[in-house]
Amino acid sequence: MTPITEVEGRRLALSNLEKVLYPATGFTKGEVLHYYATTAEVLLPHLRDRPVSFLRYPDGPEGQVFFTKNVPPGTPDWVTTAEVPRSEGPARMVLVQDLASLMWAANLVTEFHTPQWVIGAPGVADRLVFDLDPGEPATVVECCRVAVWLRERLAADGITAYVKTSGAKGLHVLAGVSPASSVRATAYAKELAVEAEKAMPRLVVHRMTRSLRPGKVFVDWSQNAARKTTAAPYTLRARAAERVSAPVTWEEVSMCRNQAQLAFTARELMVRLLEHGDLLKPLLDAGRAGALPR
Structure with missing residues (x-):
């Protein structure tokens, strides 16, 4: 059964908390989520207003690793997204603006990557x-x-x-x-x-x-x-x-x-x-x- 938790009034399904993501040290997905919850106060200001690209590794670094720039399927409607210009045409990307969005994204098991500009002034x-x-x-x-x-x-x-x-x-x-x-x-x-x-x-x-x-x-x-x-x-x-x-x-x-x-x-x-x-x-x-x- 997937535990449901509430973060800042948003309901989140957090999955596979016991799963070991870092076999070298035994660090689990639950510990990953705890890490992001604990560092949110310093991390969020560096993500805010910057469209986030995700480097996802849901089965750990030794499993499949893939880059996601567009809004992932199943993204809750309360997660902020924005249209971003690209050479091949505009695309929608995620903005991680608050703790609930951070915990939702962390549950996908991802590295967070950002550009050197904010959404109001792309490029x-x-x-x-x-x-x-x-x-x-x-x-x-x-x-x-x-x-x-x-x-x-x-x-x-x-x-x-x-x-x-x-x-x-x-x-x-x-x-x-x-x-x-x-x-x-x-x-x-x-x-x-x-x-x-x-x-x-x-x-x-x-x-x-x-x-x-x-x-x-x-x-x-x-x-x-x-x-x-x-x-x-x-x-x-x-x-x-x-x-x-x-x-x-x-x-x-x-x-x-x-x-x-x-x-x-x-x-x-x-x-x-x-x-x-x-x-x-x-x-x-x-x-x-x-x-x-x-």
């Missing part, structure tokens, strides 16, 4: 993102060196950078920016990625070409494009263990000497929230956004 970036992806044998330790360089380079243009783990192998460097076209934001991000490669040619590559990436950090600037999305802060990832995309301090980044220092599980993240609160909260303050240079 107008208010965020800048650099996805730092290490090619083996490089690790997050090398990503940290690149992240520090990017932080200083952005600061030179009056832009304050923040950082989180990707929840996979690398780091995401983020900044709030005054609204600018996604095209302009992407061009600026690419300029900085090219500069980073010139400054650290043995460490950085700005092109996606696989053959160039072993031992280097790929600075993916392309996720600033209007059609692209990035794993949201605090989302669980479809990995062997219940790793989370966790905000970290710049001190932790500069002091990182091994991979384990910047790998956080759902349980560890809940402890970190008590200690740090939301390290990315300044990203939500439009008054702190920097202007992209002309």
Whole structure:
């Protein structure tokens, strides 16, 4: 029998709570739902008003994993949806605006991915993102060196950078920016990625070409494009263990000497929230956004 629960006045059917989704650690679907309920206060502001793409893994990371951008079948009518422009024509996507919608989406077992713009202004970036992806044998330790360089380079243009783990192998460097076209934001991000490669040619590559990436950090600037999305802060990832995309301090980044220092599980993240609160909260303050240079 599927338990029915009430969240903020909405009735939700939560299924398979005992199902182990992360076999490496025994982390269950019930624990996934508990994690999202516990982190909702910090997670929701980073999802609000951004159309959400779902990377679903209902049978765990070792089962079928598939990407859903359109509103999933069976979505309750009380979940907010919005029309989003796409090159192939407009589509409807989900907006996770409240706790009930978050718990409904979490019950689908998903990673949450969002664009760098809000629904009222599609294709107008208010965020800048650099996805730092290490090619083996490089690790997050090398990503940290690149992240520090990017932080200083952005600061030179009056832009304050923040950082989180990707929840996979690398780091995401983020900044709030005054609204600018996604095209302009992407061009600026690419300029900085090219500069980073010139400054650290043995460490950085700005092109996606696989053959160039072993031992280097790929600075993916392309996720600033209007059609692209990035794993949201605090989302669980479809990995062997219940790793989370966790905000970290710049001190932790500069002091990182091994991979384990910047790998956080759902349980560890809940402890970190008590200690740090939301390290990315300044990203939500439009008054702190920097202007992209002309």
